[in-house]
Amino acid sequence: MGQDDQVRQGEAADVTPPDSAFDKLQSADIRRERRILWSEVALIAFLAVLVAGYLMVRWRVHIAL
Amino acid sequence: MTTDILIALCLVCVLLGMLPTVMTFAQFLAVGLHGVRNHYSKCRDVTPRVAFLLPAWNEADVLGSSIDSLMGIDYPAGQWRIYVVDDASTDHTQEVMRAKVAQYPGSVVHLRREKGGQGKAHTLNHGIRQILAEEWAEAVMITDADVLFEPTTLRRMARHLADPEVGGVTAYVKEGSQPSSLLSRYIAFEYVTAQAAARRAQNVMGGLPCMAGGAQLHSRDNLMAIGGAIDTSTLAEDTFTTIKTQLAGRRALFDANAIVWAEEPDSVAALWKQRVRWGRGNLQITTAFRHLWFRPGRSALFGNIPFGLLWFSIAWMPVFMILGSAGLMGLFYIWPSWAPAAFAALWGVTFISYLFQTLFSFAIDPAAAKQSWFEGIAFPGLLSLGVMVLAVLGLDILGASPTWPAPGSWTWRDAAMLAILSWSAISTFLAWVVYRLDRAGCPKPLRNVLLVLVGYGPLLCAISLASIVAQLRNADLKWDKTIKSGKARLPT
Numbered sequence: 144m145g146q147d148d149q150v151r152q153g154e155a156a157d158v159t160p161p162d163s164a165f166d167k168l169q170s171a172d173i174r175r176e177r178r179i180l181w182s183e184v185a186l187i188a189f190l191a192v193l194v195a196g197y198l199m200v201r202w203r204v205h206i207a208l
Numbered sequence: 209m210t211t212d213i214l215i216a217l218c219l220v221c222v223l224l225g226m227l228p229t230v231m232t233f234a235q236f237l238a239v240g241l242h243g244v245r246n247h248y249s250k251c252r253d254v255t256p257r258v259a260f261l262l263p264a265w266n267e268a269d270v271l272g273s274s275i276d277s278l279m280g281i282d283y284p285a286g287q288w289r290i291y292v293v294d295d296a297s298t299d300h301t302q303e304v305m306r307a308k309v310a311q312y313p314g315s316v317v318h319l320r321r322e323k324g325g326q327g328k329a330h331t332l333n334h335g336i337r338q339i340l341a342e343e344w345a346e347a348v349m350i351t352d353a354d355v356l357f358e359p360t361t362l363r364r365m366a367r368h369l370a371d372p373e374v375g376g377v378t379a380y381v382k383e384g385s386q387p388s389s390l391l392s393r394y395i396a397f398e399y400v401t402a403q404a405a406a407r408r409a410q411n412v413m414g415g416l417p418c419m420a421g422g423a424q425l426h427s428r429d430n431l432m433a434i435g436g437a438i439d440t441s442t443l444a445e446d447t448f449t450t451i452k453t454q455l456a457g458r459r460a461l462f463d464a465n466a467i468v469w470a471e472e473p474d475s476v477a478a479l480w481k482q483r484v485r486w487g488r489g490n491l492q493i494t495t496a497f498r499h500l501w502f503r504p505g506r507s508a509l510f511g512n513i514p515f516g517l518l519w520f521s522i523a524w525m526p527v528f529m530i531l532g533s534a535g536l537m538g539l540f541y542i543w544p545s546w547a548p549a550a551f552a553a554l555w556g557v558t559f560i561s562y563l564f565q566t567l568f569s570f571a572i573d574p575a576a577a578k579q580s581w582f583e584g585i586a587f588p589g590l591l592s593l594g595v596m597v598l599a600v601l602g603l604d605i606l607g608a609s610p611t612w613p614a615p616g617s618w619t620w621r622d623a624a625m626l627a628i629l630s631w632s633a634i635s636t637f638l639a640w641v642v643y644r645l646d647r648a649g650c651p652k653p654l655r656n657v658l659l660v661l662v663g664y665g666p667l668l669c670a671i672s673l674a675s676i677v678a679q680l681r682n683a684d685l686k687w688d689k690t691i692k693s694g695k696a697r698l699p700t
Binding site: 168171172173175178179182197 | 239244360
């Protein structure tokens with residue numbers, strides 16, 4: 144893509160309405176990536192609780208023995 | 209003193225056995241960061257002129273629907289063309305192409321090689337030479353004859369080329385066989401982990417080791433910068449091209465929201481053949497770029513230590529797994545009271561990693577999870593899941609003695625203990641047995657039961673081991689094409 148295309152991109156950016164198909168595509172994809180990020184945060188929290196609970200139970204069993 | 213050295217060696221082996229799990233777990237932890245560290249802010253609504261390049265050898269069954277799907281994409285009219293390089297096909301590819309050229313005049317080009325069979329890279333180069341000789345194309349999409357593009361896939365990929373630093377973009381290749389089978393659903397789940405997850409993490413890390421050969425969009429400048437041709441010396445031409453792109457100073461990106469659908473093998477034997485080719489290709493890449501690994505000064509991406517560890521732990525995974533098993537067995541023999549603790553550490557980490565990767569994969573691609581949730585759960589094999597549960601509960605529930613039994617005094621519990629400690633190695637061997645049974649014509653229902661018990665993960669491990677052995681033996685390098693029957697469909 145050469146200089147002409149860059150000029151064309153600049154012009155397109157000026158005239159493209161904010162609710163263009165491209166913008167919708169972009170925002171849907173960005174939203175999906177954010178959703179994945181929050182899923183990971185929730186999952187890590189869940190697993191951390193699970194592992195901590197497991198280690199506590201093991202520790203208590205160990206002390207009891 | 210000798211015993212201390214042996215114990216240290218065994219512990220090192222156990223730690224090495226954990227390496228692939230730890231590295232893939234670490235890679236998975238980086239996936240979520242793609243939510244805040246991605247390339248979308250640099251994307252613009254650009255629609256360069258794109259030449260689709262489809263290498264085809266006896267693809268008459270799939271070519272017509274692929275071309276129809278490509279002609280139906282959402283992209284400005286006249287901004288894309290399809291170049292099919294017919295690699296001296298002997299089926300009715302020529303007739304299919306004549307019909308498609310007539311149906312889409314000016315948009316479909318048929319290039320035929322009269323002498324073919326040299327492999328995909330040679331076929332691609334024939335097309336690339338033709339495309340670059342013309343001034344028309346601003347970007348080239350390297351794909352396969354059976355790959356189906358969703359309507360917005362090209363738009364999603366092309367938007368990244370607005371950034372001149374980007375040389376290539378790849379898409380998320382999904383398994384699209386209809387009706388699906390157990391194996392195709394395993395592959396579908398594998399692609400969630402190996403593509404949708406791993407390649408997002410690689411974007412975060414700053415570069416990709418491989419842009420999928422099924423959908424590689426290159427800017428014209430990038431193709432010129434890497435020599436205007438695809439490397440023909442390895443079986444992993446897509447990986448070679450990706451690494452060269454980044455070494456030439458441009459970025460390679462993965463767009464997980466740009467989706468293409470492909471048909472993957474439906475028998476263990478066909479999968480084995482395909483993946484041995486991929487595995488050997490990766491080993492060739494390891495050798496071809498040996499001057500880069502673990503040398504950050506030579507390449508910020510490929511030379512960095514975590515990247516090197518990740519690359520080698522995957523390419524040589526079966527070796528690490530076998531070392532882990534050997535370490536556990538050695539400990540059991542020399543220092544039996546510590547073997548259960550080492551076992552719990554190795555398999556406990558594996559279990560946490562499995563839980564995290566499986567649940568997170570379901571969240572990453574809910575549509576694939578809906579279709580292949582069982583295959584996701586059974587990915588490591590039900591027997592391996594049992595071993596993980598034992599690691600969590602503790603081996604003492606087996607009731608085996610914590611010492612190496614004297615000759616003649618073995619009980620079934622001792623034998624079970626030994627089998628469990630060496631399970632990584634045993635499951636790899638059993639996966640090879642499943643492959644041999646499949647090759648020998650084992651009925652599909654029986655093969656499926658065995659596959660669910662032994663696991664798809666161990667099967668990949670066994671294939672990887674076969675690739676290493678073939679490469680070390682310097683076995684014949686030949687291009688074994690995967691036969692496609694046109695079962696892939698776009699989702700409705």
